[in-house]
Amino acid sequence: MDNGYPQLTVLDSLRSVISLGQTGTELTAVPPQSIEKLTTFITGSVDWRQPNKYRYKKNEIFMDVYEAVNVLMASDNVVLHADVSGKIVMKTFLTGMPECKVS
Numbered sequence: 277m278d279n280g281y282p283q284l285t286v287l288d289s290l291r292s293v294i295s296l297g298q299t300g301t302e303l304t305a306v307p308p309q310s311i312e313k314l315t316t317f318i319t320g321s322v323d324w325r326q327p328n329k330y331r332y333k334k335n336e337i338f339m340d341v342y343e344a345v346n347v348l349m350a351s352d353n354v355v356l357h358a359d360v361s362g363k364i365v366m367k368t369f370l371t372g373m374p375e376c377k378v379s
Contacts, residue, residue, distance in 0.1 A: 338367040
């Protein structure tokens, strides 16, 4: 979780940290070792992909950047409102857990 938003949504990974057992269990009832394991899992220091499951001849990343610029102007060329919005869409073919730096 990062500021309340999940950063990891792979189903197999989520199953290891979410159980559908008893309801009403308090956090204090969880053993400290489990909390440490969960923290290590969420921070990303543990591989979340199964080893040797994804094999590609080349490590490739395809990235599309979409931007939209909206400007509302008055008849005397005064900008009344302006905003820019966008999104990044990625398709990756990565073997293992390579470190990627995007700048």
